[in-house]
Amino acid sequence: MASYVFGRCFSALVTLFVVAAIIFVATEVLPGDVATAVLGRDATPKRLAALRAQLQLDRPASARYMDWLYAFVQGDWGYSLARPKQAILPLIGERVRNTLWLSGIAGVIGVLLSLLLGVVAGLKRNTWFDTLVSTLSLIGMSLPEFVIGSLLMLLFGVIWALLPAVTIVQPQATFTALFPSMILPAVTLVIVMVAYILRMVRSSVIDVAHSDYVQMAYLKGVPHRRVVWHHIIPNALIPTINAIALTVAWLIGGVVVVETVFNFPGIGRLLTSAVSDRDLPLVQALGLVGAVFYIGINIVADIATLWLTPRLRTQYWRVADE
């Protein structure tokens, strides 16, 4: 088990290294380099050459990649180009905090809600409740998040004006100050997430409820309530762990769109503006942060699945056991 966790983390590091290389190459091959991006209209061949020398752009790409990665690991993430004199680390730091608040709230509520609805819908299959929940989730799945976001904004922000339609607070605001602006984006994310996870949970519950071993539990005389809690729910949730992880990881993508729609000061909005400003160091840093997040969540899900599935877990025991 421990060696599996070790192996899994090791392969994650390798993945991260490759992803970092891809991010680096992708930003390298964008038309124009950092020097053209910085100088913009002021670019003359002479000034370009000077800046390139200053930024060491004349060194080979592989060397610059290793330097960049090394500096990154040490916490030296460089400076933003579009926002002169702003160090990237603290800049990203406060945005990450905001995004984590937003996606954390959305993630926790979304996962719990979808598990609850999915389990109940699966157990009460083909009742009005199940039909209602399934239909709503189908609608939720088929609407893109910016449509849902705009609809919510229109209803609660403009027509009834209960909540701020867009965020006007500063990025460095406190949680309480930011909270009202978080409600609508969070609800948008929750709706989309629930739609996905719920369907997965529902069909998993239905599968397990019809399995031979659940039927056997009834034949053993296990009371219904206990069958549900001890046999159906644990077994139905294990296969959904990875689906949940994927959906939570999807949050990163969703957050970009939703933050843009609501003008919420998180990494998503930062990324959109960094891309349009051609702020390459910032884009690179944001890309890496996203990758770390994504890979991390998947590792946690894999290990959790392994830990909860005897058939997989014992595969790694056998060596010691026999």
Next chain:
Amino acid sequence: MNTPLLSVDNLTIGFPNTTSTVTPVVRDVSVHIAPGMRIGVVGESGCGKSTLAYALLGMIRGAGVRVHGTVTYAGAQLFDMPPAQLQHIRGAEIALVPQNAGQSLAPHRTVYAQIAEVLEIHQQLQGDAAWQRVVQLLADMRLRNPARIARRYPHQLSGGQQQRVALAMALAGQPKVLVLDEPTTGLDVTTQAQLLALLHALTNDTDMAMVLVSHDLGVIAQTCQQVMVMYAGEVVEMGDTADVFQQPHHPYTRGLIAAMPQLTATRLPYAMPGQMRRSATDQQCAFLDRCAFAQSVCATTAPTLEFVAHTRAVRCHHWQTVATHDDVDSTATPLLDRAPVGEGTPLLAVRQVSATYHQPDWRWWVRTPPQLVVAQVDITLTPGHTCAVVGESGSGKSTLARVITGLHQPAAGNVYLDETVLPATVTQRSQDARRRIQLIFQNPDLSLNPRHTVAELLYRPQAVFFGRTRAQALPHTISMLQQMRLDEQYLNRVPQQLSGGEKQRVAIARAFLADPDVVVCDEVVSALDVSVQASLLQLLVDIQRQRGTAYLFIAHDLAVVRAVAHTAIVLFAGHVCEQGATAEVFAVPHHPYTMQLLSAVLTVPRRTVQPQVNLPADDTTLTHGGCPFRQRCPIAIPHLCADVVPPWQQVAGSHTFRCHHPPDVLASLRDQFALPTT
């Protein structure tokens, strides 16, 4: 007779169909189960026996509904009871051992947790006391090292162990009625024999009643005093097991008994014509179109279940005629008739073939030694002959089939066709070599593409091997279907619309459309009901006689092998133990393993003399050096058998075996096994 504990009265269970009527699968069944009674329910798949078994616990599976009738336990009706009360009866008063223990045990909980759950619910036993009891129960199941088994998860156990755990779980609640649904289906003959002996020991001289549902008459003959034969949802005959099996009164019971392959038979098993109907009606006898005794009254009036003696009942207008009629299988092909068509040079030869498997390991840097599954096997197959390879699961017999067909590369040795070496893998073999060796699998569901129609499935090999167009192929397809006794209307069906026997016929037709010289049959009949099995065996024998095809017949059922094979090879853990002409090997077996296998074959009626040999537990782990069988051998010689590979000894002609003991010692062991004689 005692007062019944559990009564089924006029029970009818059905499945709603498209026309909003209900198709009954159990029809008007009544049975009364007294304490201590052991009753068997027998019939082919779809006859409603499993539905009846679950109804005994107040459960109807799937979309089924109870149309009328009752199941009464100790004065209370199970189907009218509130669910909570029913759960008090299930597991504590009436318990069930399911058909497929592997799938019925929860995958995420240890054996202990699953058995302890019963103890906790029904006996309020927890903690240490529960642990002690679970270990005791597992020990009662004669599982070696019960404490270790208790800590395992179901997937870490063998099929036989899983079945014992399921049995322990059912017995944990100390039920008054034990229901077993096909408890030994899918187990090896020796494992089955051990489980039946265990059941016998557990239920003998106790008050516990037992209902055993099985398609295998041998299993019921072995364990039950009473038997109930079901056909199309109805009880067609019931009575004392010995009476019913010795003098069947219903044509269906007669047919079933004659269809069962027996070691002592002199003819092929009798193939009952036709197929079972889904459900019976009031207008005519359900067995009408398959019955050799039918007369005009049978087509106008359905027979009723008539009590002909105190405990004996039969549902047939002409049971008196049936009961006094003898020689039921006179139409079946005598075994002696099946003289091989051609003798002479070997067609297919397997020489010193060994095969290994590599255990995949996620730690790619660790080199695990490959596992030996087939060790230095020799086989010679001549045209028109059938050579059987017998052994239990894990004996390497399927790997051998894969080596011969080029699906598995052998670690050593060669396969020869017409005395020339065949390349090891199928991709290297010539088109013609591929055509000449065909393989038929146990499970046609896996080998037939579910999206193709029968016409398409049968067209493929013709296109590949003979370059025929669809139009050119059609006449061949149709005549092959006719040989398989399927008519043209099957052409446009897909596998899902066929019964198990029909699918296997299509798979056989597909193999023969390549016009092969050798057909490797890997357990082709073992998943089928006896009546279907008998007709397929007949079919295979007929084609062989017409075409002179050679069969390599892989099977675990020795009675089937006796019926179809000219020569037999007994395989244990990849090693050949004994080989020779089937008649000789089976009549005077010399290897202790062959004796063990033969003594485990069930007969109808039940054999009166039971083997006196204590069979050690199932353990097929292959150990290197010495005799592979030594851990299960009742007469193993300490040290010698562990260290020295036993020599080949010759009995007569081609009949040889490998053992350290001289023939006279083995002859006295053979007497203890009390084998049936021809």
